Amino acid sequence: MTRFSHIPMIRILIPILAGIMIYSKTEYNFTIPEYVLILGTILLLIMLSFRFLLSKFRFRHVSGIMVTIFLVAAGFALAQSRYLANHPGHFSNYHWENSHLRIMITEPVSEKTNSYQITGDVTHVITTDSLIATVGKKIIYLEKDEAIKDLFYGDIILIRANYQEVSDSKNPNTFQYKRFLSRENIFHQSYHRTGSWYFTGINEGNPFMKMAHHMRQKAMDILEKNGLTGREFSVASALLLGYRDHLDEELREDFAGAGAMHILCVSGLHVGIIFLFLNVLFSFLTKIKYGIYYKSLIIILIIWFYAAITGMSPSVMRASTMFSFLAIGQTFKRATNIYNTLAASALILVILDPYIVFKIGFQLSYIAVISIVAIQPLLYKQLYFNNKIADKAWAIITVSIAAQLGTGPLALHYFNQFPNYFILTNLAVIPLTGLIIQWGVLFFMLSPLEMISSLFSHLSVWAGKLLSLLIFIMHKTVSFIENLPWSTSNNIYITFMETMIIFAIIAALVLFLTHKNKHFLTISLVFLLLLSVSFSFRLYQQNHQQQLVIYNMSDTFSLDIFRGRKCYSMVCENRIPESRDIKFNVQGNRLSLGIKPDKTVIAPIISDTLIDNSLYINNNYIYFQDTSLKILDQSTVLTDTIVFPDTLDIVVLTDNLPVKINEIVNHLRFEKLVIDASNSYRKNQSWITECRELGLNCWSVRDQGAYIHNLAYTE
Numbered sequence: 128m129t130r131f132s133h134i135p136m137i138r139i140l141i142p143i144l145a146g147i148m149i150y151s152k153t154e155y156n157f158t159i160p161e162y163v164l165i166l167g168t169i170l171l172l173i174m175l176s177f178r179f180l181l182s183k184f185r186f187r188h189v190s191g192i193m194v195t196i197f198l199v200a201a202g203f204a205l206a207q208s209r210y211l212a213n214h215p216g217h218f219s220n221y222h223w224e225n226s227h228l229r230i231m232i233t234e235p236v237s238e239k240t241n242s243y244q245i246t247g248d249v250t251h252v253i254t255t256d257s258l259i260a261t262v263g264k265k266i267i268y269l270e271k272d273e274a275i276k277d278l279f280y281g282d283i284i285l286i287r288a289n290y291q292e293v294s295d296s297k298n299p300n301t302f303q304y305k306r307f308l309s310r311e312n313i314f315h316q317s318y319h320r321t322g323s324w325y326f327t328g329i330n331e332g333n334p335f336m337k338m339a340h341h342m343r344q345k346a347m348d349i350l351e352k353n354g355l356t357g358r359e360f361s362v363a364s365a366l367l368l369g370y371r372d373h374l375d376e377e378l379r380e381d382f383a384g385a386g387a388m389h390i391l392c393v394s395g396l397h398v399g400i401i402f403l404f405l406n407v408l409f410s411f412l413t414k415i416k417y418g419i420y421y422k423s424l425i426i427i428l429i430i431w432f433y434a435a436i437t438g439m440s441p442s443v444m445r446a447s448t449m450f451s452f453l454a455i456g457q458t459f460k461r462a463t464n465i466y467n468t469l470a471a472s473a474l475i476l477v478i479l480d481p482y483i484v485f486k487i488g489f490q491l492s493y494i495a496v497i498s499i500v501a502i503q504p505l506l507y508k509q510l511y512f513n514n515k516i517a518d519k520a521w522a523i524i525t526v527s528i529a530a531q532l533g534t535g536p537l538a539l540h541y542f543n544q545f546p547n548y549f550i551l552t553n554l555a556v557i558p559l560t561g562l563i564i565q566w567g568v569l570f571f572m573l574s575p576l577e578m579i580s581s582l583f584s585h586l587s588v589w590a591g592k593l594l595s596l597l598i599f600i601m602h603k604t605v606s607f608i609e610n611l612p613w614s615t616s617n618n619i620y621i622t623f624m625e626t627m628i629i630f631a632i633i634a635a636l637v638l639f640l641t642h643k644n645k646h647f648l649t650i651s652l653v654f655l656l657l658l659s660v661s662f663s664f665r666l667y668q669q670n671h672q673q674q675l676v677i678y679n680m681s682d683t684f685s686l687d688i689f690r691g692r693k694c695y696s697m698v699c700e701n702r703i704p705e706s707r708d709i710k711f712n713v714q715g716n717r718l719s720l721g722i723k724p725d726k727t728v729i730a731p732i733i734s735d736t737l738i739d740n741s742l743y744i745n746n747n748y749i750y751f752q753d754t755s756l757k758i759l760d761q762s763t764v765l766t767d768t769i770v771f772p773d774t775l776d777i778v779v780l781t782d783n784l785p786v787k788i789n790e791i792v793n794h795l796r797f798e799k800l801v802i803d804a805s806n807s808y809r810k811n812q813s814w815i816t817e818c819r820e821l822g823l824n825c826w827s828v829r830d831q832g833a834y835i836h837n838l839a840y841t842e
Contacts, residue, residue, distance in 0.1 A: 146202020281332015386546025498533025
């Protein structure tokens, strides 16, 4: 049994992670004097505990507790120091009229449907008489122009200083884009038409990163030059180089549905395959003096060379760091603990970027490796095969199960789906992926030799054709598996706390199987009981819920009414109720409330309908469980005779209705006025001002987020 004292890097890493998470939740900012006082006090207490308490057995834990507190504080300080929004030199603190921003491009230009996206560091704010050095990152959308394609990492551009804060969807249980970008230290964005930005002709990029981006672009050119086109080129550029902009939606759905999306994200799997391949390829070096050191050095150099040709993407840098530490540990052949090695690599990455802990790729990568190390040997030794092919297949199956046990709960929490045929997918795809990556590396190494002889030129073309064939076979295999019946379980919802409980159950069971200690089995059963209670309580709440939600959508009106585990959905008649943008804004909330797509009823708001004796709809009037709601849109004529109760509970203004609030008050009596987000910004602000002057109870969906109205459940 591994003692906690034998894995010191984990003992350091955990409290630092705790400090980072505490800061992320509180965002409380200490001043430098406060930090000096706090850390100085903790250090003093640590020294005193070592001096006076260490010799006394009953106080043996005091020093450890004090060191842990110090590391938590260090993690907190690290997170605060890297959160640029609070930096006094952040560019948003220097917003003057007619000023410009000097931007250094930090990521490759990405093409969107109607624009090009650029991410860059704001190095200076420029006014008519000053140049102010600043910090901060920003997303810029540029009107489509052929000149933008020539922009490269490190290029300096000037843009007008008109920007706004990144906004969230402000809908319940949806992807929080603002929070996601804030952990990338991006808080602002802007759109610029051609002529409102200028390329200076200057490039100030890091030379090493410039070389890495050039190498990736060169590698993509080599793929195209040697016959890879269409979807084969898209998959090759994603699988080998980590460039996914060419992947279409159908390709993504095929790989996601088959449980093979990780294949298209260059990460630990790809670097691991290269690591194992190189381990075998250079194994002969171990037979010579100091050969093991040469072997490790060559492997680390090639791994980082591969990281360079992928453009030094964060996922590859994570994996390269991890496997570099494994190579070093393997070299010195000391009693190194794999968990200690993983923790050391994670600690370096966290010190470089404390917010990496919130990235899904970071979480999945480390959980997958830890699961494989901990669980795969337990599964593998359950069966033995004399046949090498059967043995390799069993090894792949056990690796797949181990990785899925580790990453499955987290994937369910984030993506709400589970690939049912993941074993079949991995049996077919992992060997193909290994072949493609190994052949791809050899292919890239062969391509520069084209200039030496026409023979190498022909070999490169044939190598490209073989690579294209392998990718074609893999795509067809993935597509076949994805189209099998029940290939994916969709619309599964588990809370973050339930995810942690599932991890606790798995960890306790692994410890029970490893150490044969019945206490771990008891712990797993206790957590299983907690999980059952959580599921049951949530199901009870869902069966008794009654709720009305008006969503924050800028181009349409969207309303859901929940009764038990059934949903009635209403949108403007000119919109498709299940269109992609509507589903993006509403699906997360529906799943969290236990509503599956087959339990959603589309209810036209124009009809005269009585639904389930609880919901009545008639010409933009809705009556639900003693709550009355009237939607005022362009079809509304306020002089019409009112045929519903004297006082409405809710009136919704939508569709930029050309009316003043006092006109509405003259015709309708109501408790609450909701201004839908589909109204223009100017109209929204004007109505809010009028409501304040009239003393009306008003809710602006654009400003305050989705309007949620809870009702008491009745049978």
